[in-house]
Amino acid sequence: MIKMENDIQFDKADFEEDRYARLRLIPWWDQDRLRNATVMVVGAGAIGNELIKNLALLGIGKILIFDMDRIENTNLTRSVLYRRKDVGRYKAEVAAERAMEINPDVKAKAFDLNIIDDVGLGVFRRMDVVLGGLDNREARLSINQSCYHVNKPWIDGAIEALNGFARVFIPGHGACYECTMTETDWMLINKRKSCALLTHEQMNEGKIPTTPTSSSIIAGIQVQEMLKLLHADRNLPTLAGKGYVFNGLTHDSYVVEYQEKPDCMSHDIYEDIVETHWSSSEITLGEVLAAIRGDLGEKAVIDLDRDIATRATCSCGKHKELMIPVHKLKGQMLTCDCGKQMSFQSIHTISGDADFLNKTPAQIGLPPLHIIGGRAGTKMRYYEFTEDRDRFFEELEIKI
Ligand SMILES: [Zn+2]
Ligand SMILES: [Zn+2]
Structure with missing residues (x-):
């Protein structure tokens, strides 16, 4: 027996038992898989907060946390990882610190990046599961497309007051997020998209009432679904293509199965992804095009997954170079010196006649570790800027 200062006695065995011993009592559980897993939040x-707390407790080996916002006072009622003294600091940074405090076995890293524009598909490709704790449709749609391209599952959670739902989307297994979108969802997204002038803060203005109780219920369901996906060979039932709906007033809950839309635009899995020695901030688009043509033939072109605004022109005759993804355009970029609104041209295919082949992929706004398409007729092959991998992950002391 060990005598503690407060006079309570414990069996020595209680202290020597491995931290995960109780979890291992679950017959299908494999703690090594959790330790080796890489999960994006x-x-x-x-x-x-609830997702990250659960991942840390469970000993998920690598947790990548993406959030661009700072902690505010109002977050403190729903965020178990944040303290009063953290107000003003980046959420992702504090959450990563606290996750490692909860469990020193996990590596958690913060990324102050916009998930829509700044995270390459190669990052998604290296995840086992992506977990969403988002409040907007546009980010959900973007994550859905990214995960589908690289064939990775993602688990969405949403709450409003006491209610919430959790949904699992696995490419090729039932409906995806886009399949579930209604006309109202599209209308709201397009409304936001048409307002290229909105700032990040303004976009966050649609504030939704949330509680720590509903967030813990929904995040709990999401993480349980993740556990089942990490043990996919155990034939456990999952919510793939389905949603768990929770009514917090009655505490009724039910599962809905979504209809898969055969013409859904998101169902595009990149089958043939090639890792390259290309760094997106060093190689030029001309060199990339030449390499792709060497591979697929002289007529091949580069296919991008986003539109790049190339040039703005004004009715007064002035023009200026943009070279930035359309989504990242800000109002002042399209305001001419004369005060008028400029119009712009955009491309998403690059062929030999482009006048910016001396630029790097980074210079036209493609994120690090991104994947681009090479297309010759109906033949497609995808190329990853794999040389970015170490820069993206290792600077953050994370080996992926
Ligand atoms: Zn779909
Ligand atoms: Zn002008």
């Missing part, structure tokens, strides 16, 4: 708000 997008959003470190009410749901994100």
Whole structure:
């Protein structure tokens, strides 16, 4: 027996038992898989806090946390990882610190990046599961497309007051997020998209009431689904293509199965992804095009997954170079010196006649570790800027 200062006695065995011993009592459980897993959490708000807390407790080996916002006083009622003294600090940074405090076995890293524009598909490709704790449709749609391209599952959570739902999307296994979108969802997204002038803060203005109780319920369901996906060979039932709906007033809950849309635009899995020695900030687009043509033939072109605004022109005759993804355009970029609104041209295919082949992929706004398409007729092959990998992950002391 060990005598503690407070006079309570414990069996020595209680202290020597491995931290995960109780989890291992679950027959299908494999703690090594959790230790070797890499999981992305997008959003470190009410749901994100609960997701990250659970991942840390469970000993998920690598947790990547994406959030661009700072902690505010109002977050403190729904965020178990944040303290009063953290107000003003980046959510992702504090959440990562606290996750490692909860369990020193995990490596958690913060990324102050916009998930829509700044995270390459190669990052998604290296995840086992992506977990969403988001409050907007546009980010969900973007994550859905990214995960589908690289064939990775993602688990969405949403809460409002006491209610919430959790949904699992696995490419090729039932409906994806886009399949579930209604006309109203599209209308709201397009409304936001048409307002290229909105700032990040303004976009966050649609504030939703949330509680720590509903976020813990929904995040709990999300993480349980993740556990089942990490043990996919155990034939456990999952919510793939389905949603768990929770009514917090009655505490009724039910599962809905979504209809898969055969013409859904998101169902595009990149089958043939090639890792390259290309660094997106060093190689030029001309060199990339030449390499792709060497591979696929002289007529091949580069296919991008996003539109790049190339040039703005004004009715007064002035023009200026943009070279930035359309999504990242800000109002002042399209305001001419004369005060008028400029119009712009955009491309998403690059062929030999482009006048910016001397630029690097980074210079036209493609994120590090991104994947681009090479297309010759109907033949497609995808190329990853794999040389970015170490820079993206190792600077953050994370080996992926
Ligand atoms: Zn779909
Ligand atoms: Zn002008």
